[in-house]
Structures are given as structure tokens and as C-alpha cells.
Amino acid sequence: MGLSIENYNTKIKNTWCPGCGNFGIHIGLKQALVDLKISPSEVVITFDIGCNGNGVDDIDGYRFKGLHGRSIALACGSHLANRKMTVIADIGDGGCLHEGVEHLIHGIRSNYDITVLIHNNQNFALTTGQATATTKEGKKMYALPDGKPEGDINIGELVLSLNPTFFARAYSGDPKQLTEIVKKGIKHKGFSVIEIMQLCPTYNPQSNGQWFKDRIKETTPKSTISEAVKCVKDTESIYTGVIYQNISRVDFSSKLENRKRIKTELVQEVKQGNIKNILSKYQ
Amino acid sequence: MGLSIENYNTKIKNTWCPGCGNFGIHIGLKQALVDLKISPSEVVITFDIGCNGNGVDDIDGYRFKGLHGRSIALACGSHLANRKMTVIADIGDGGCLHEGVEHLIHGIRSNYDITVLIHNNQNFALTTGQATATTKEGKKMYALPDGKPEGDINIGELVLSLNPTFFARAYSGDPKQLTEIVKKGIKHKGFSVIEIMQLCPTYNPQSNGQWFKDRIKETTPKSTISEAVKCVKDTESIYTGVIYQNISRVDFSSKLENRKRIKTELVQEVKQGNIKNILSKYQ
Amino acid sequence: MTHRFAVKFAGESGQGINTLGEILAKAIKNSGYHTFAYREYPSIIKGGYASYQMDFSSEELLASSKYSNFLASLAPEALSKYTTLIAPGGVIVHSIKDFEFSDEQLEYIRENKIEVVYIDTQKIAQESDAPLIMANVVILGYLWKLLGFDIKILEKQIRNHFKDKKNLDMEAEIRCLTGGYEFEYEIKGKEFTAKKRTDWSKSKMLTANQAIALGAISAGCRAYYAYPMTPSTDILNVLGSSYMQTGMVVKQAESEITAVQMVMGSMYMGTRAFTATSGGGFDLMSETLSCAGMTETPLVIVLGQRAGSGTGVPTWTGSSDLNVALNTGHGEFPRCVLASSDAIDSYELIQQAFNISEKYQIPVILLTEKQNAESLFNIKELPKPIKIVRSLKEGKNRYEITESGISPRWIPQKGKKTYLTNSDEHTADGISTEDPESIVQMAEKRMRKLLTLKKSIPQPKYYGAEDAKVVFVGMGTTKNAVLDAMKQTEKEIGCLHYEYIFPLQCEKILELSESKKRLVLIENNQTGELGELIKRECSYEFTEKLLKFDSRPFFVEDILDFLKK
Amino acid sequence: MTHRFAVKFAGESGQGINTLGEILAKAIKNSGYHTFAYREYPSIIKGGYASYQMDFSSEELLASSKYSNFLASLAPEALSKYTTLIAPGGVIVHSIKDFEFSDEQLEYIRENKIEVVYIDTQKIAQESDAPLIMANVVILGYLWKLLGFDIKILEKQIRNHFKDKKNLDMEAEIRCLTGGYEFEYEIKGKEFTAKKRTDWSKSKMLTANQAIALGAISAGCRAYYAYPMTPSTDILNVLGSSYMQTGMVVKQAESEITAVQMVMGSMYMGTRAFTATSGGGFDLMSETLSCAGMTETPLVIVLGQRAGSGTGVPTWTGSSDLNVALNTGHGEFPRCVLASSDAIDSYELIQQAFNISEKYQIPVILLTEKQNAESLFNIKELPKPIKIVRSLKEGKNRYEITESGISPRWIPQKGKKTYLTNSDEHTADGISTEDPESIVQMAEKRMRKLLTLKKSIPQPKYYGAEDAKVVFVGMGTTKNAVLDAMKQTEKEIGCLHYEYIFPLQCEKILELSESKKRLVLIENNQTGELGELIKRECSYEFTEKLLKFDSRPFFVEDILDFLKK
């Protein structure tokens, strides 16, 4: 097949700021797909609205740039229609934790077999730098001259409180590691949440390369959720890698009694259904 | 003043099923308000849509029965307008964890000084018994002949993952204890989340009085969140009482730099504002 | 004039009015009569007043009469509420010990020569050594006696209905039934003796919700995502409980936004999926509707209307969400709005909705109302399924600018050409654009789909006499009361009935407006929303409007009274 | 005819076009000219093409000309995009080393006798020993020279703008400015020498967003809850950064649903609060709008329209959300829709919105567009604030049925009578009802508020000559291009401008339609949504429509070209 990163590159001029972490994320993502021998026509990527969503021009595959906060829900509907495709939901920290947090939470609960990439640049970047739940409490931001007056949300703690089957942390500045983590996420048969610490020199200059280098430490998967929680709660260092994985729980569609003996995908089954026996109930 | 439960009772005929836990919850709530010497005209209660919301006819005070899933957001706006009023958001497990989970999460993050009563009867009761996130995985429910195919959400774990300042569990079958817990929740200067295990003989007959009696154990507040998490994760027993409280974090409006020296409430400040100096910026 | 009869079975929510009512309706149908059954119930689980009214006749019936001939009540509030809605010469049967009618009710009973029968159903249940909770079946037996119908038919229906119910003492149920049937209080001359329809027991009784669920299966629909909301919740039940036979993915979503996004995701991938909700849930879906419009992704939403804004009157009927269906979702994009009135057109229009949505790559909204969503329509047979038309086609650019406005749509598949589906305005290749000419070109292309669609939209159906002097113009369930009224009056009345609401066809309306006929707009809302649409699209303004917005459907008498004025 | 001039300052997003553009606009204003400044920018943070165009004159200006006299560009894409939008005899100044114009551009430059000046701003910055990032200021200096304006005014504006900026070498900035001003490439005869307005430097320049924020403060608004969304985001910025002086609670909510629910909660409690968003966010607010309608709770929402459905063309303009503002939110309930066109009416209409919303206890939607939300309007003074009218009144029942439709509203307060606010349909005491008569009574009471409101709604404003042959009819920013066009043509044109859109007043339209005048509907959308509303409410149908939906505003030339046809 001879799949290479080239197959995933597009001719469209990229629009991210120089030094933006989104470049690294896409390099890592493309390499992961290439390593897994997944060709662009086998991939469905749903994009949210934000700088992360503007990545839609940068990578090939079947791409759906939908609405702000909704890329996870859109991905779940796409996945269930055709589980043969690799489905990835790309979303920003703003879209994921604010507008569309319900989709993250119930996606974990239902354990759909998709991979969620959260571009955590700790601000609403595309709307010019408002605070998000991952912006440090007290930090001065757009329309907050005296700093953010609210608490933060630790993505790892939130995800781990919902009995997830896969949570990992990656860093946009380390595409190689990102590639390995995304590969594990895609191969995981369940809802894989990957929080990617993303450089945003324009609106989050404080968390620059050096800042991350001093804090990032690679770790290994924890055997229990409470250990994983301890790991993500650490405020000094930022642990990256697959932090928790549970392969015992089956993904959503495999639990559906009525799909267990069906080999086809929903996209292949659009034929006139038989209502004869159901209709008898209405006599 | 001679405040009594009578002051909170209304003449309207109640519409809950016989044996419904909502009766116990309202008895406990009314007693708490009476004990705190809070008269009906000092209370604002926002109601969600569901059997819990039909309680709007049963208790006096300024009551707003809004939309499904939104009673917490409505309560936050009401509270900020007049912090002199005791504001309570009443909501079902369906409205709170499904339609409106974003409001619970960001209410905790912002730590508004209101009290949230979650009537957890483990189903969407008013729409005739569909499964919710607190319905046990595998249980047969409306339109789920082979049982619920998804995981559950443990309200305590979710709340505790967000660095809350007050989480308690109560039981509709023990109005006395509920009264004490609600009183602590109201006195707590921050976002008090009270999960109330609620009897629903119609759609959740399995979790009846006996079932709860065998499992409920009163406990005392834990000093750390991780201990509190251990306590709520226990599957054998259901620990009730204030499980975690953090009085060091200040409530949202007290953190607002521009409100620190203002004694009045927003409802008293609707006067023509001075734009002279702001306008100078536009010269 | 058709001879019709109406029996109302009433009580409190939680007393099995819904279950016993359905059994009674099907037993009447199996006794050889065309039956229409309409439910009223409160927005609480137990208490309040609830009822199931069966109207039946030898001819087809599609609506209820306001006044029932019999009223059987198991509870006091229902008895007092419905007493003054009994036709002259009617019969009240109730099981409420020492119930006291109000003066006004007594006066009404006297004036209208209504017989009142108190039947101690609990005593009869004990005498038939059956548990007290089975007492309610007793009253059914007595009602059956009054009607003069064959008890075996009702017995068979009860046995059939509870056949899968574990730990139910069926024989005790039947003993209660017979006990009521043999209750000694004889009332003669109330029997219903109209001509029976031959082998009518094979006919079906189903609600619009059920017909829509069946129609979706016939249309090859493979996924249903929904959040429960009256009056559409039962669609989730029908598809959920039959999911083993159909193999459909039936998923209760965590919100209406999730539900409609999952529908858009599944339709984008190339299967067929839909969702159903009511006004408040539909409001939450409007942003996604706009996204489907811009990305030209097929989308099918059933909007089960109910009375009122806000939470409104949740378990009662109305049709005041047409403006929302026509206009919700920011910006300008083509959509199609359909409205069903009974079980037959509900079964058909959901199939049309899928075909239109895929062929024109637009959102399609099928409007129902509590009145048809939750009423039992008696039909001989469901019509043959409509051919599935998917209009899938490979092409160079997914958003190719075409004359018809329809671009090639091929579904994401290994080996096929990848493409970008983009909620930003875009050029033919899906890439975002801010270029003025491209923006105009793409906006005009999308809107051309409406012109293309309009060519295949059928004209509204005309019912009734060609020379009718009064023609009612409406959509949804209003047609049912008008058609029933036609059989109860000498007057020649017509009904111009719209199923395809937008794009709207004007020829018939303009034709009628030029004739001397009195055109009367009939709508179950306050502002005459269909009338406004007709004014906008056809420049015809109604001078006469029959608007009803008290959360009740149009009863046959509403039409007859209007004609008398 | 008024002599007007246009200077376009362009480059890439991230090159300070917005900041330097604002400085240039205010400096031109301070040089004694009425100035209108219009921004174009891409939906990305860095790159693409962005511009700030200042149109100025001795007379009042409210719109941009399509062709600018000067174009100064810091980046290649902007230079090529805007070259063919320069007026004959114009000047291009750019700082892109060895930039190559396309043949088509060279041909355009030749044909229109456009002078091209390349200025090595980086070299000048170095020569003025200023850091390279300050190079962009150089071009401002040169532009100023071409205009023949007093450099001290521009210098003062730069110092004023950056006075609070820490660690900025101000003198280096000024050296760059002077370097540009003294750039040796002399072009004579391009100076702008129209009559200067006396002491015009005291006049203000602000956007509709800023005027709305100021108007809200004047209206006694005490809380602002919002989720960021172009083009309304800046209102959060204005109120957030002035929150110490105003004491307002300014809260960025986690979603539009939270924002509008918090507004409803605060208004219910008796303070004044509002939110602002764009089309997609407004869709998410529609269910709450319906709830405010049913519960008669005051609600104020600013809908900053932008081009397109879905995500659309996020940073460009359009006015295609009128249908959504008029119809969104299920069921039938009264609402009021206003639309502002510039800074003055934005400042006034937000105050009217609060008064109307509280007096009639209804949701009020104030429509703006990217075109006025983010353009700088030059005004002498803001008008005097409008008297705050709260219409609070104690009564027996919160939802008393009254003739005017307005029930007594007293705010929740210790010692006052408690009441139930209920999104279910309800009786006068707020208790849920399913009773048909009460439902009709309450629905009619709410709708009567529209009739009461309509009595106090002003007629649309007529601008231009009484004997004008052509009268444009429109709302929002379309009026601005028409008024500017009036000053550029001999032809007598008029403009009937609606600020109060619903309930709609018809007298003036019907009067004009009877006159011989040519009425031309002018709208920045594809389907003429205001025209449809006028047809519905006033039964007048436009035969001529000037519709523009390419995401650009109406330029003066668009009106003049139309008149020529």
C-alpha cells in the first residue's frame, strides 16, 4: 500500500499561528493513522469549531466540521452507522468542557468505540482568548481584568470519575509520543479520551515549550482508577502516556443483544423492513 | 414569628403517587427552612420538569417551575440578583445528569451560594419510567427489553471530581436526617449538592424502603476528597450525611473584586449608570 | 347521516384507564364497528382525571364527539368533570361509593334524561373471588352488556392483551368481567345495533406514533435516537420493544441536541436514522437543523406538537409549532415540512420524509400532534410501503454547483473519494470560503433545491362535494373532525387538506378562492399559522377562521356548531 | 454632492490591523472629518487578509464606499485581494518586498491610473532604531503625509492609545511614524482638503456593540451573562473591562443556554440583565425564549447576526435571522423585535428593550449585524439616557387576567406576597391548569399585550426628500448606505427605515404604496425576510427588491448602481 504522511497532507494553506501546538497534534495523528495502515478513506474525523476545528483543511479523510461543542455527539452517530470506519472526534477544551460537556460524559458512560482528541490550549482561542475551565484560576484573561474568579476542571479527574475505559494525556510538543498514544486509543475497543496539552503561543504564552518541558513526565498505565486519579491530580508534574485503560468492559454496540448476530453495518442495511409480525400486535 | 411547617404548606391537592419519596423530601425541606427561621417570602425555589417539579404546588415561597434540566442555571441567575434570598434548585436525576449536566458541573466550578436538591429516583419518572444514568446497568426499563446497555454515573464520584465545596447524601425515607443535611447545605456559603435517594414505588419498586434500610449507613464528613470518593464508591452500603465540605473556598460573588465594597443587591441597583468616564475611551 | 356512538371510560391516572381503554376499543372494533379512540390524561403519574373515549359506527370515523353516550367512571374527579359532557339519553355507570353530584350536574342529568347506575365493583370482585385491584374490569363487563355486544369478543381481547403477563390470575379477571356483565341493573334500549362490518376484526388499530415507527421500518431506517418527551415518547417504546426483529439501533440519548446530532452523524455516514420530540426538544435541535441545511446532510425530525409554549399543557393537543418548523434554525437554507393527520398518512409521510431528505439533501420535519400521535385509528390495512429512493451518486465534488441544486452524494466508504462536509460556507470541494461570489453561488445553489422539490410536491387533497358551499382549509388532525362532520350534516361541506406544507402548492387554494365558495381556515392554534403561510406563498388572505386553542382537539360538534352560525 | 474619501489599511490577521486601524480612524476624526470605519477580517487568528477602511468627509457618513482612494497593505494576500477595489486615481502603498501584481491587477492599475508606492518599512524602522515589529506604523506616517493631515494629531492618538501599555518604547513608535511621514517618495495632489468640522476631536467613535454596552449601563442593567460568539463577543469585553466602575456582575457562562437562563433568573428576581450572541447561540436560547413567553418573565437578548446558516461566514455580515427572531421558540406567545443600524439607535434601543421587556413582561430581541456591531460610527454625542420604566406593581394575583394583558409584577422580596411562576399553562395564581376555558383565557390575555404594545410602537422613520421617486424600505444597516447614497446623487431618493420590527406598523408603508413612488425593499439577505413580514402584517407585496447576500454590507456604490439600472 505504501501509505505515508503525504497521503494525509492536503494542498490547502494552513491557517494556524506559527508555533501553534495544532501542527504537532496533526503530525502525530497522521503518523498514527499511517502506522496503523489506515488509509484516508477509512477514517471519519468530526471537527468542532475553534482553532482546532480549522485543522479540517490540514488532514485528509472523510471530515465533518460541525457545530461548536458537538463533534463528539456527531462522531458517536457516525460510528454507530458504520463501525468499520475509524472514527475520531477532534475538539477544543472550550467546546468539550463548556458547550458540549454532556457529550463527553455520556460518551464515556456508553463507551462508544471512538477516539476523542481534546486540544487543551487552556483558552477559547478562536474567539480571541477567553478563559476556559482549564485556564488557571486567577489568571487574567479576556474581559477578566482581575483574573478568572472561578475554579478549574481537571479533565483527568472528571473523566476518571465516570468509570472510563481509556484515558491518556499527550503533549503537542511531542508528536512521537502522541502517535503512540493515539494508536493505542484507536486500537482500544471503547471510548478513548486523549487530553492533549496544546501549545498556544498567542493566548497562552505562559505555558510555553519550556514550561511544559519542566513539568511533563511520561508515566505508565495505572491498574486502578484511584491510582490514576492520584496521577492526574499531581499539580507539580504533568504525567503523559496512557494513564488508565480497562479492556474488560465491552463497547456499546457489542452489548446490543439485537446486533450480536448481525455482521453488516447499518449503512448496508437500508432495505424495506418487515413489519408483518410487529403489526399483528395492533389487531 | 412562630414559623411552622403550616406556613409552607399550600392548599393545592398533591399529585404524587402514594408512598412517593417526594413527600418525605418536602417534609424534610420545609422543616429545615422552619428551623432556620426562614419565612416563605425569603425563599426562592426553582423547579425542574418531572415528578420532582410537580412539587411546585406543595410548598410555599417564590417558586419558578422552569424547563427540564435547567433549574440549576435558573437558580444561579436568581441568586446573583439577590443574595439575601435563600435560593434552592430542585431537580430530578434525569434533568440533572442528562439534559442539564453542564449546569451541575459549572455550578460546582463557580461555587455559587445555592443549594441543589437532586431527587434521585433512578429513572425518568414523569415520562413513565425510562432509564437514567443512575439506573443500574442491565436493568430492564422502558424500551429496554434486554436491560440498560450502558454504564452508570455515580453522582458522588462526578461531583467530587470537580473540587466541590459541599456534597451530601440524604434519603427521602428519613426526613429528619434530610432536614439536618439541608440546613447545613443552606448555611454553607457555596454550591451545596445534596443527592437524595428517593423512593419511587411506581417505576423503581426494587429500591423500596427495605432495600434502602439494608444499605443506608449514616457517616461523618471526610477530611479529603479522596476519602469522600472511597465513601461514595462503596457499592454495599449507601452512606448518608454531609460527606465532604470545604469552607476555605469563597463563594462566587464574594470573589468578585467589583462587588466587595458594595452592600446592596443587584435588584436594588437598577438606576441609570454613569458612562461618562467609560465613554472617554471612545474619543 | 351516519349513526355513531361514543363510550367514555374514565378514572384516575394509574387506574389502568389506558390499558383497559385500549382493550375496550379493540373489542368494539372486533365487534364489527369502525372505531376511533381518543385519550385524555393528566401530566402526573397518579390521580387527576383521565379518560379513553371510543367513537364507533358502521362507517369510517376519525374524530371524537364532544358528548359521549355512555360514561363509565372509576373515580370521583373524572365523574364530575365528564358528567356535563354526556349526550341526551346517555348513561352514567360509576363505582364510587356514595358519590354526590353537584346541583349543576344533577340539573344536567335531569334535563338530559341521563340514567345513573352505581355498581359496587369491589363487592362483585369479591363475589367472583378475585383480588380487589381487578374491580375495574367489572365496569367493562356492564358497559358491554349495555351495548348489547357479544361478551366472548371482549373476553378474548382481555385474554389476548394479558397473555404474556406473568403472575396474573386470568380466570379471576374473566370472572370479574362476567360479574359486571351479569350485574342485575337492567337498562334496555341503549344497545348499539348499527350494521356490523364483515370480518372487521382483522382490521388494525394504531396511533400515528406507532404508524410512524412502522413506516420508518418500512423505509429501511436503521437507527432511532431520542430523548423522551410527550407526545412522541411512545415511538421509542415501539422501536425499542421490537428491536430484536428489526435489528435497529435504538438509543435513548442524554439530550435532544445529542439525539439530533447522532441522527445527522448516521445520515452523513449513509444509513437512515431519525428522532422524534415535541416543541421544547425541537427548539434545542434548531442549531443542528441549520447545520444540516448548510452541509446539505439529510435529516428527519418528527415534531409531536402539544398545547402551549414553555412546558405548556404537556399531555394535551394543539398545532402551534408550524412557525417554528418553518423558520427555526438561523440563516436561510431549504427545508421541507410535512404534517400527518391519521395512521395511514403517518405511515406514508415518514417514508416520504426519508426519500425527500436523501434526494434533496435537506432537513425534513414531519409534524404530528398529541391528537394523532396518541389516538387509535382503525384501518383495514396499512398501504403498501413506498419504494426507498436514496439518490446516492458519486461525483467529482461533493458540493458541485448544479442546475437542480442537488450535488452528488456518495457515502464515506473505504476506497471511495474522501470529502469535507463543512458547516462554514464552502466552495464545491467543501473548503471554507469568504469569497463573495462563491458565497452567492452556493447559497443560490442550495435554494434551487426548493424549486426542484416543489415540482414533485403533490397538491393538497380535496374531500367532500365538489359543489360544497363551505370549504374548510387546514392541515393535520383538523381534517378528521371535518370529514366526520360531513356525515352528520345535510349541508354540503368540503375540506382542502394539506399534507405537504412547505414548499406550499397554491393552485387549488387560488382556484377555490375564485369560486364563490366560503373558504374557512381551520386550525388548532391561536394565530392561524397555516393561514399566514398561505397568505405569504399564495397571496390569499382568509376572511373566515375557525381557530381552537383550548388544548382540546376539534370535536365533530365544533364543526357542526360553526356551520349553524 | 458630498466630497468623501476612503483609506483602506490592510494586511494579515495578527499584524495589528485592528489596533492601527482604530488609531488611524480616530486620528482622521480628530483632524476634523466625520469618519466611518469598517473592518474585514478572517475567521482565523493569524494570516488570511484583513482590512480597516476609513471613509471620511465634512458631512455625516454611515457606510463605506466599495472602492477606496488609498490602499496601504502590509501583506501580499491583502494587497492582491484589494488592488481591484481602488478608485480611479488612487494610490497603493505597500511594504512587501518584490511583490508581483498579477496581469489582471497590473491592467487594472494602468487603466485606473493608480500610483503604486513600495516603502521598505523595516529599513525605515531600523533607521529610526526601532524594533522591526514596529515597522507597520511607518506606513501610517506615509499615508498621513499623502492625506496632507497634521502629523501631531496622529502622533497624539498613538501616544493616547498605548499610554497604559507596559514595556512599550513609545518614542521608537513615534520615530517610525515620523520615518514614514518623511519617506521621500513625494505624491502631490492627493491631499484631502474638504472643510474641517470645528472641534470635532471631541466627537466619539464607537461600535454598536460598545453603544449597546453603554446603553445597558444607562438602562440600569446590573448583570451580563454571555458565551463568546462573533460578532457579539466585544460586549463581554466592554462590560468586563469596565466592571469596577459599573459594579455589574459580568459572567462568561458555560453555554448560551446557561447564559439566557441566568438572564431569566436575574430578571425574574427584579434586576436587569441581558445576553448577546449570534445565530447559532440564539437557536440554543429558543426554548428559554418560549419559557419567558409563557411565564411572562422579562428577557432581553441581543442577536448579532452574521452571514450564513450553520457556522456560515463567521466574521462577515448579513441579516438573515429575522425569521428566527420572529418565530423561534415553540408555541404562541408575544415578543418584541427591534433592530439597530448604528451607534445612536443601538444605545437607545437597548434601553427601550429593557423598558418594553419589563413593562409588557415579554422577551425582547434586539437585532444587530456584524456590519454595525463591529464598525466604528462617528457621533457628536450620545443622546440623553432614556428614563428607566420598570412598571413594577403589587397585586392580588401575579397572573391576573387584565384588559391590557399586563398582570401586576412585584419582585420576590422578604415580606411581600409569594407567587408561583410556572412554565406549565396556569391560572391567575400561577397554578398549573388543564382546564380549557382557563387555557383560552390566559392565552388571550398574553396575546392582548401585543395590541397594547403596538399602540406605543413608533412608526418607521422616513429619510430623504418628500417627493422622492424611489423609496427604499428596510431595517438595520441598509439605511446607512442609502443615506450616504442620497448625498452622492442628484436623484431624489427616500428611505423608510424600521427600528421597531415587531409588532410592525403599517400606516406609512400603505400610505407610500398608494403614492406613485417606486418602493424598493432593501435587505442584506436572500429571501427578503422583512418583505415577507410586511406582506403578512400589511398585505403589501414588494415588486422590486434589492437583495445582497454575499456576506458584504451594502456599499454606497451598490445603491448608486441600482439607481442607474
Ligand SMILES: Cc1ncc(C[n+]2csc(CCOP(=O)(O)OP(=O)(O)O)c2C)c(N)n1
Ligand atoms: C453555538 C456557538 N457558540 C459560540 C461559538 C463561537 N466560538 C467559535 S470558536 C469558540 C471557542 C473555541 O475554543 P476551544 O473549543 O477551546 O477551541 P480553540 O479555539 O481553543 O482551539 C467559540 C466560543 C460558536 N461557533 N457556536
Ligand SMILES: Cc1ncc(C[n+]2csc(CCOP(=O)(O)OP(=O)(O)O)c2C)c(N)n1
Ligand atoms: C426539553 C425537554 N425534553 C424532554 C421533556 C420531557 N420530560 C418531562 S419530565 C422528564 C423526565 C424527568 O425525569 P427526572 O428529571 O429524573 O424527574 P422525575 O420525573 O424522575 O422526578 C422528561 C424527559 C421536557 N419536558 N423538556
Ligand code: SF4
Ligand atoms: S490562537 Fe493559539 S490555538 Fe489558535 S492558531 Fe494561534 S496558537 Fe494555535
Ligand code: SF4
Ligand atoms: S412515578 Fe415515582 S417519582 Fe413520580 S410521583 Fe410516582 S412514585 Fe413519585
Ligand SMILES: [Mg+2]
Ligand atoms: Mg481551546
Ligand SMILES: [Mg+2]
Ligand atoms: Mg428521576
